[in-house]
Amino acid sequence: EVVLTQSPGTLSLSPGERATLSCRASQSVSVTQLSWYQYKPGQPPRLLIYGASSRATGIPDRFSGSGSGTDFTLTISGLQPEDSAVYYCQQYSSSPLTFGPGTKVEIK
């Protein structure tokens, strides 16, 4: 099973700042099979990034993804108050499909 580790656990930043979220895999993940999701309580998770770096439909361009192999990054440039949420990475390279534990982004 591919274990995904996310850091930091919590990120507290001011509006307009840049957030850098890390996702590390216990074994190599195909770049086409790493995704990022945004979760807000009371809603289902929303797909932000697929294929490590492609934005899903309707996702603002302040969200970007990068990385390969075992290290991936989600960057939120110019944080907005509505970006307060938990962010999860997820791999599709091998079954069982797995998610990371999440990074909580708080807006000061």
Next chain:
Amino acid sequence: QVQLQQSGPGLVKPSQTLSLTCAISGDSVSSNSVAWNWIRQSPSRGLEWLGRTYYRSKKSRWSYDYAPSVKSRVTINPDTSKNQFSLQLNSVTPEDTAVYYCVRDYLWAFDSWGQGTLVTVSS
């Protein structure tokens, strides 16, 4: 636009079977390019993928893939006549209490989610 509408009871007794259904609109359960998943979320386990089913016309058959953590207790079934798919989880315990989601995956990502169903296992 794909929409997934979940239905099923929110309360299940211990040792009984949890059953949920997901009705699909805007796509077909028999589509060749997607898979249909169940995922649950709880404070203790985070987001946990339970399994999926998908059809590939090249093989003319349905495939199933389940998480080892629930493999002995879980069944996901497509229903082509109603364009929906279902989840059955047997012998539930309080540890199965969670929000359950039906989810489509396309291009190796979960792009469409149902609204979620909170299922509580309690007597």
